[in-house]
Amino acid sequence: MANRRWFTRFANAASRFAGSPLSFVLALLVVLAWIVTGPLFGFSDTWQLVINTGTTIVTFLMVFLIQNSQNRDARALQIKLDELIRATRGAHNSLLDLEELEERELQTFQDRYEALARRARECDIADDDNDVGTPEVAAPTDPAQPR
Structure with a gap:
């Protein structure tokens, strides 16, 4: 249970940071630095490999953070909708938990x-x-x- 709380806090913080303007500016600066260093390294295979490896790793990890965030948001939304159905007179309770x-x-x-x-x-x-x-x-x- 403690591991889940740690991961949830980490995923929330990482998602907020990844979606911030600061994160975008930092990513842009990394790409610009990579472009500027291209001529310095003669556009070598190593130079290309560095950016490709870095972006692949970041993308791979971000997929899991985004999926975690999406799952949490969807679950919270479903609970809110279920509560609205439950609390609405005349609503069909059979509509609760349709996603299952x-x-x-x-x-x-x-x-x-x-x-x-x-x-x-x-x-x-x-x-x-x-x-x-x-x-x-x-x-x-x-x-x-x-x-």
Whole structure:
């Protein structure tokens, strides 16, 4: 547990730094220094290898930091959305935790909501009363599907 906290703090700090203007300026300076040193080293293979190796290592490590940050952000957003669904009167609690469902189950929910949107658009556009409110969503036809 302590290792996770350490990594989370490190990943948060690294993500904030990597996305800062200072980080961009430092990266730009490294690239400019590499370009300026090219003629000094005769554009040698070693000169090219240094920048290629450095950028590959930084990119490789940044992928994991970015993925960690994205996972945390997505999880927090899902929890917030779940809380809004839970706290909204008339909302379908079956929509909680949809991100954990299989593709087939997600498609069933999507089909239900697309049909609801289609019905709303088919109504006379001048009659706003038919396009507001919380109409019931039709239950899936397959009893094995989530409700």
